[in-house]
Amino acid sequence: MTLQKAGKTYGFAIVLITSLFFLWGFALNLNPILIPHLKKACRLSDTQSAFIDSASYFAYFLLAIPAGQFMKRFGYKSGILVGLMLFAVGAFLFYPASFIRSYGFFLVASFIIASGLTFLETAANPYITVLGSPDTATQRLNFAQAFNGLAQSIAPKIGGMFILSGVVLTNEQENTMSPAELNAYLDQEAASVQIPYIIIASVVLLVAILIWRTRLPEIKEEEPTGEQSTGSLFKQKNLVWAVIAQFFYVGAQVCMTSFFIRFADRVAGIDEKAAASYLAIALLLFMIGRFVGTFLMKFISPARLLTIYGIMCVLLTTAAVLVTGKAAIYCLFGVELFMSIMFPTIFALGIRGLGSRTKDGSALIIMSIVGGALFPVLMGAVSDATNIQLSYLVPAACFLVVGYFGLRNYNENKVKLTTAH
Template sequence: MNHATKPAFTEKRFILTLVFVTSLFMFWGIAITMADVLNKHFQSVLSLSKSQSGFVQFAVFGAYFVMGVPAGLFMKRFGYKRGVLLGLSLFAAGAFLFVPAANTASFGFFGVALFIVGCGLSTLETVAHPFVASLGDQRTSDQRINFAQAFNAVGAIAGPLLGSYFLFSRHISGSTDLTSVKLLYLGIAVVITAVAIAFSFVQVPPITDPHAVSKNEAINKDTAPGKSLAAHRHFVWAVIAQFFNVAAQAGTWAFFINYGHEVMKFSDTVATNYMSVFMGMMLTGRFLGTLLMRYIAPNKLLAAFAAGNILMCLIVTQCLGWPSYIALLMINFFFSIMFPTIFSLGIKNLGPRTQQASSFISMGVVGGAFFPLIMGQVANHDVAKAYYLPIICYAIIFFFAAKFSRVK
């Protein structure tokens, strides 16, 4: 192997598959940020407190904990393509359930629908990350996953814009009408169903198992086959880091609109439109992060971004007007590379146990179920002070990146 030759981003035969799977990242970006818009909308329409509305995130991210291992087992038995189809089917089914939930105006029913949507998203994330990682040389898997996650950010920009248009711009203060919620999710359900049908006709080229046999460092070879999965320190710490990473993400996103409304005195519509700028910062960070990883080791870049977010959170809590709000926007820039980089660092050199490891790292996303509830308790009194809590999460991510991410 000529080490002077840079490994290719992917292979020509994988391009169509990579394009299609990358598009899936966009769809769950829309779904995740739509949940944050629903959080604020339900506070008004269903008269919920911030801690109560945090149940929206609990339902979605709690599904990740429930579905992580079953999705991994399904993927291992039936393959990547059927795993994607299962995820899309659950996503569409949950979105269709928004129709009866809106008709009954039941927050509990919405919780069930969001949980099923979350099961679909969990399945897609469990399958899509190792799927993208396998479409080429392992040494460029970090770049492929960050590239795909950039389109997750595109979806995250579109989500608040859709929410602002359908839920806030036409909303009459004091109204309890849920027709707009019903129509929005019915449209999403139809689109996702169409995507599932289209993907069922896509011919996925045979993929040589990148987790088993290897003659060189380009393949994800198990460097310690005698160890149990739990004995791989970098994997265990990746699960922990992902738990706190998604906890920080979910809490930060859930109360972003509240911060704009209560601290910056924006209307709900303006605050929601700024959320698209917020997600645009993540998109910028992912493209820049993918570029920087060609020159900076992924774990070092992750550590630098975690340190950046600790500083940003401190500025946000001080209520300095625009300087604090810009710092709040910058949180998403630094957050950008965290999920995919933690994921790719955690599954390196695990050989045939990569898919099982992927399931457990996806289960770490359950952190997003609990943290908004905790942040909501503080935000009920002072939404700015609630942003002290994510500092704990970013400190743990920093230590994972700086010390515990190396494969032994």
């Protein structure tokens, strides 16, 4: 089908599915706010606080394949509705978790939210690529992901306003407080998540109702031909490398944002509320990078742009380790700009040409998001053992793998970049 025809047929569906990218982007990017916040409220180390990311991203690893299988049987729409319901339930559970101030309860709630996001991402990423011309699948996915970037830029600002108090007690201050005063402070800190997460859950339920009452087209992918029609998906080398690259990319992305507020405090002397505003600026650049990258793909092949951006991220992250003050923050701004196109580009390159096996390939790539559960913990351990600045060598190493995947596909313009449908 042509893009014009696809636009007339699937226009509203594209708008509705694109809204899901915003929702999960907002949820995941409250984690950089929750990490320093729960570190205070539940009195955690850097390594312990990183388990917020682990609880979120480990859900992708466990549920991506079941989500893909569910959608193969019941379709994209059913998968999206299941995802939205899990999302809402997890968000509502933040209220009792904050009431009893249980870090374990917070982790369970985060895991349930991420379970819902797994269904949403497993459905929405491939769905948006087949809602239109296969020739522009990568551009369309990057455009939808740009609204994910918009949510990423908004979430830290809103979270910083309504969740972070701006009050961080030193050890000396805690020691001068009575147990009752300290508990009152900690209870107040924990309670600040209640209203924001109730609002999030309510909005998600409204979207679920809208999608339930909307007729969405169910796309039937064409049968693959040749080697793609038989054998294990693990024989598809480009798909396997896409899974590896996405594993390292998501790990790097989560590391970059999760410890940003702590980095700004330790390296540039910026307090947590101001640092949340700096993070919002960084993620705004991430969103802008998505739109700019989508435009540049009209002139530069996605794989070549991915290679260039991967190299820039390695250089800028390394620079952030070596310099001090606000210059280090500005280096991280640059990383956010250049890593913007990585997830959708790796995804689109990885599932191209899989035909009726697109949902299976999509699930494998979504599973690789578990990198976001592992690398922040590694980074937290490095930070506890050395310092927060040196720990940023962890995402720098991850970007090397992303650049290598781009190089493997450097001549991908010789292969039609499509997702059969």
